Amino acid sequence: MFDFLREISVLLNSLSIMKIVGTGSVLPKKIVTNDMLSEFLDTSDAWIYPRTGIKYRHVISDEKLEDMAIEAAKKALDNAGMTAADIDFLICSNVVNEYITPSLSCIIQGGIGASCPCLDINCACAGFIYALDIAESHFKAGKVKNVLIVCAEEPSRMTSWKDRNVCVLFGDGAGAAVLSAGDNIKGIKLSAASAVDKLYQYRTLEPTPYITKEEESVSLQMKGQDVFKFAVKASSGDIKYLLDNLGMKADDVDHYLLHQANIRIINTIREFLDQPEDKFPTNVESHGNSSSASCPILLDECNRNGLLKRGETIALSAFGAGFISGAVIMEW
Numbered sequence: 001m002f003d004f005l006r007e008i009s010v011l012l013n014s015l016s017i018m019k020i021v022g023t024g025s026v027l028p029k030k031i032v033t034n035d036m037l038s039e040f041l042d043t044s045d046a047w048i049y050p051r052t053g054i055k056y057r058h059v060i061s062d063e064k065l066e067d068m069a070i071e072a073a074k075k076a077l078d079n080a081g082m083t084a085a086d087i088d089f090l091i092c093s094n095v096v097n098e099y100i101t102p103s104l105s106c107i108i109q110g111g112i113g114a115s116c117p118c119l120d121i122n123c124a125c126a127g128f129i130y131a132l133d134i135a136e137s138h139f140k141a142g143k144v145k146n147v148l149i150v151c152a153e154e155p156s157r158m159t160s161w162k163d164r165n166v167c168v169l170f171g172d173g174a175g176a177a178v179l180s181a182g183d184n185i186k187g188i189k190l191s192a193a194s195a196v197d198k199l200y201q202y203r204t205l206e207p208t209p210y211i212t213k214e215e216e217s218v219s220l221q222m223k224g225q226d227v228f229k230f231a232v233k234a235s236s237g238d239i240k241y242l243l244d245n246l247g248m249k250a251d252d253v254d255h256y257l258l259h260q261a262n263i264r265i266i267n268t269i270r271e272f273l274d275q276p277e278d279k280f281p282t283n284v285e286s287h288g289n290s291s292s293a294s295c296p297i298l299l300d301e302c303n304r305n306g307l308l309k310r311g312e313t314i315a316l317s318a319f320g321a322g323f324i325s326g327a328v329i330m331e332w
Contacts, residue, residue: 019179019180022082025075026072042164052263054169055285069174076176076300077112085114087148091149092118092150094152094153095124103120125291127151131149133188146178171287190326193323195226195230198227199220200321204217231269232272238326250275251275257302260287295318315329
């Protein structure tokens with residue numbers, strides 16, 4: 001009986017009172033092709049593309065991540081027909097940037113001219129989904145009318161550009177979304193399964209006279225097969241959980257917008273859900289994996305190119321280091 005009541009509680013809590021009303025995104029101008037990588041790595045387009053689906057990626061050169069984040073936020077506000085003064089809460093998802101403090105959200109707040117509370121989260125590639133869940137809590141508490149989510153990432157600065165297995169996977173970018181009151185978000189599912197040694201990066205902090213432990217900086221490390229298995233299981237599981245609890249079937253979803261980590265992962269999830277390829281828009285070929293910015297960038301591109309129609313059902317899903325994952329079912 002307790003488990004049944006708990007499931008009912010989870011379902012009731014998943015009923016949302018918000019909707020996405022605007023999107024925006026920004027990419028760095030520097031494009032790095034697979035052939036360019038082969039100039040200093042033992043790799044090639046013939047090796048990278050079949051394994052990842054990536055042809056090229058955008059990487060930061062002379063831009064600043066905070067400027068890209070601010071521009072993406074402004075684009076989302078303009079798309080929503082709002083100004084910064086309309087925003088009651090700002091959430092920024094970011095793994096790493098040049099600032100340890102202040103938070104990137106505070107920098108964005110100042111850059112767009114907002115005066116609302118703001119916070120950063122680090123939920124790796126699943127950050128957009130986790131930010132949506134936090135925003136939902138604020139809507140349910142009656143604290144906000146409009147929320148701005150910005151996901152800004154530069155994973156190209158986390159990898160070793162001597163490691164052909166990792167650096168070829170990532171690109172930089174920023175994506176943003178504005179949320180207002182509504183009932184378009186039908187359900188959110190978050191999951192976690194700690195596996196710290198599968199995908200991680202270390203960095204040393206400032207020394208003190210009292211530190212005796214050995215420390216070293218380690219670039220992003222990834223056990224690819226373990227990440228692949230988790231991604232497929234978690235993403236398909238989160239989506240199926242929501243569909244089951246909402247009384248829906250996979251066929252009822254018009255578009256599946258998945259984290260753009262690897263085309264093989266996307267295709268395997270698609271096969272598990274037994275859905276046609278045209279329901280899975282992708283940009284991994286031209287963007288690579290842009291961490292938590294991946295989903296909002298894809299969402300913005302689909303929004304602006306007219307792919308998404310009002311009333312259609314969309315599934316968002318992302319997974320990342322931790323391991324953590326999340327999914328959202330919403331009506332556009």
